[in-house]
Amino acid sequence: MLSSATTAARSRASSTNSRSAVCSSGRGAIATGAKSNWKLTPAGREVVERLIPLVVEKLNLALADFSSAEVQEFTRLLLKLNGTLLSAVEPAASVEA
Numbered sequence: 001m002l003s004s005a006t007t008a009a010r011s012r013a014s015s016t017n018s019r020s021a022v023c024s025s026g027r028g029a030i031a032t033g034a035k036s037n038w039k040l041t042p043a044g045r046e047v048v049e050r051l052i053p054l055v056v057e058k059l060n061l062a063l064a065d066f067s068s069a070e071v072q073e074f075t076r077l078l079l080k081l082n083g084t085l086l087s088a089v090e091p092a093a094s095v096e097a
Contacts, residue, residue: 040048063071 063074066074
């Protein structure tokens with residue numbers, strides 16, 4: 001059901017910023033650069049890759065009673081929300097730079 005959304009999420013998660021340095025949290029899951037620039041380290045990407053199938057399975061179970069049209073509408077609304085959130089963050093990030 002959600003394979004195209006998962007592919008898009010993987011693509012966005014693999015975006016990187018070359019100015020990043022590893023956090024001192026000891027886990028090595030996140031790397032940071034400027035205040036608003038975060039990226040996953042290789043260890044963090046491995047965790048995401050392991051979790052994606054589990055999350056997709058749970059979402060598919062949660063959406064089992066939805067019709068195909070409802071799933072499409074739900075996905076459309078989530079993508080719209082994601083776009084709105086991204087556009088709200090991006091202007092603030094460029095002001096801080």
